[in-house]
Amino acid sequence: MNAKEPLWLCMGSACHQRGVYDILPHLQRLLCEHQLDRVIELKGSFCLGPCVNGSVLKFRETLFINITPENLRVRFTMEMLRHLKAAL
Amino acid sequence: MHDFLDIHDSSLFRHGEELCGDQVRLVQAGDRTIAILSDGLGSGVKACILATLTSQIIATMLGAEAPLDEVLSTVIGTLPMCKVREIAYATFTVVEVNQVTLEVRVINFDNPPILYLKAGHPAKLQHRVEKILDRDVIISEGRLERGDFLAALSDGVLHAGLGGAMNFGWGRDNVLKFTEQTMLHNPGSARAIVTRVLNEVNRLYHDEPGDDATIMGVYVRARKSLMVFTGPPLKEEDDRGACDKLFAFAGRRVVCGGTTTNIVGNYLGMTIEADISTMRRNLPPVGYVKDVDLLTEGILTMARTLEIMREVKGDITRLPEDRNGAVLLATELLEADYIEFLVGQSISEYYQNPLLPRNISIRVSLVKEVVEFLREVRKEVVVDYI
Ligand code: FES
Numbered sequence: 380m381n382a383k384e385p386l387w388l389c390m391g392s393a394c395h396q397r398g399v400y401d402i403l404p405h406l407q408r409l410l411c412e413h414q415l416d417r418v419i420e421l422k423g424s425f426c427l428g429p430c431v432n433g434s435v436l437k438f439r440e441t442l443f444i445n446i447t448p449e450n451l452r453v454r455f456t457m458e459m460l461r462h463l464k465a466a467l
Numbered sequence: 468m469h470d471f472l473d474i475h476d477s478s479l480f481r482h483g484e485e486l487c488g489d490q491v492r493l494v495q496a497g498d499r500t501i502a503i504l505s506d507g508l509g510s511g512v513k514a515c516i517l518a519t520l521t522s523q524i525i526a527t528m529l530g531a532e533a534p535l536d537e538v539l540s541t542v543i544g545t546l547p548m549c550k551v552r553e554i555a556y557a558t559f560t561v562v563e564v565n566q567v568t569l570e571v572r573v574i575n576f577d578n579p580p581i582l583y584l585k586a587g588h589p590a591k592l593q594h595r596v597e598k599i600l601d602r603d604v605i606i607s608e609g610r611l612e613r614g615d616f617l618a619a620l621s622d623g624v625l626h627a628g629l630g631g632a633m634n635f636g637w638g639r640d641n642v643l644k645f646t647e648q649t650m651l652h653n654p655g656s657a658r659a660i661v662t663r664v665l666n667e668v669n670r671l672y673h674d675e676p677g678d679d680a681t682i683m684g685v686y687v688r689a690r691k692s693l694m695v696f697t698g699p700p701l702k703e704e705d706d707r708g709a710c711d712k713l714f715a716f717a718g719r720r721v722v723c724g725g726t727t728t729n730i731v732g733n734y735l736g737m738t739i740e741a742d743i744s745t746m747r748r749n750l751p752p753v754g755y756v757k758d759v760d761l762l763t764e765g766i767l768t769m770a771r772t773l774e775i776m777r778e779v780k781g782d783i784t785r786l787p788e789d790r791n792g793a794v795l796l797a798t799e800l801l802e803a804d805y806i807e808f809l810v811g812q813s814i815s816e817y818y819q820n821p822l823l824p825r826n827i828s829i830r831v832s833l834v835k836e837v838v839e840f841l842r843e844v845r846k847e848v849v850v851d852y853i
Contacts (some may be wrong), residue, residue, distance in 0.1 A: 395750075
């Protein structure tokens, strides 16, 4: 099997302050729900850059900004999913 | 070169007492390090005051390079004698080491003989007896080498177990044997040796010491060095140089800060991953990369590190067990004898956000506080701003 592709979750100071601790388990669950966990691996990253717009996720070259524990589910299904499906 | 004079002292208080009748003072006078252990007669307040007075007089006078006989006659002349027991009210041991040449002089006035081990085995220093104001003072001299351990003891150490676990107390031979065994296990620091021996003393006393017991240990070992690179340099073109410096450093290496970590990642041409399992609700995770011993987030981690180090008063053995960024950083800092900080002064845009609490807004002042604390716990610290 091919190595999984990384989905980077920023864990820098700013993003941490904005709830990464709570985003992480949610995100893991969402990946499972959509059976993406077979092809995508969630990885921790140091500061991804746009700190002011935390929390930040990165898949391939695309950044997803302003993610919060509250809006994660919506943002994931409406926006991120189509990018992530490219890994399938 | 790069031998380190590791000095640590620790005391058990006589059961039920709130003050210790044994007192230790350390003075640094030029190249000379002077460590004094004084044991006041009896225990409690009176003993404590006598021992404090004695060690302070010696520290002040020897620190000011007063000649030995003058120091001793001042102390012996000042100390009252106990009329009943015909002994002085406070006894003392002075260990004076030249940090450069490692020449050592030990002055012992009525304390138990010092322990001295060379390469882990009992050894002896040349000694002579001098009469000062009609009192015997034993003076030992020699030169220490890497691996030597020398310790001054108060008599409470030798009396451990008296009448209880052992009829006549632990005694000097047993203390020496126990220390020898301790050294077999590569203890790594004066603190480790002193703590193990003193724990045994406490055990023999069944946790209720019948006398104050103190060990002041001097251990010559290789100096442990650490470099901490934190914060992006003011000018981007200095990034490379800072990394060159970090990787050329002979010792352990820590990178502290997200942007700083990215600078190091770029330099190495790799993405540095954070170890998710080390993330805590109040602390971002750490990362690892070849040739760097630890990478952490910056401000939050460093602030918590400072808190933790203060909570445990710089005692590495009391750090919390949790494997998080702050504990790991505190471990690196407290393990080192010599620490070089490479502090980049560029402030990330994010921290200029006026909505942020001020305490996470200024790296430089945080580093200053950390440095101050480390110096208080006798670390040699050098700070380089870039
Ligand atoms: S901390 Fe997440 S982008 Fe900077």
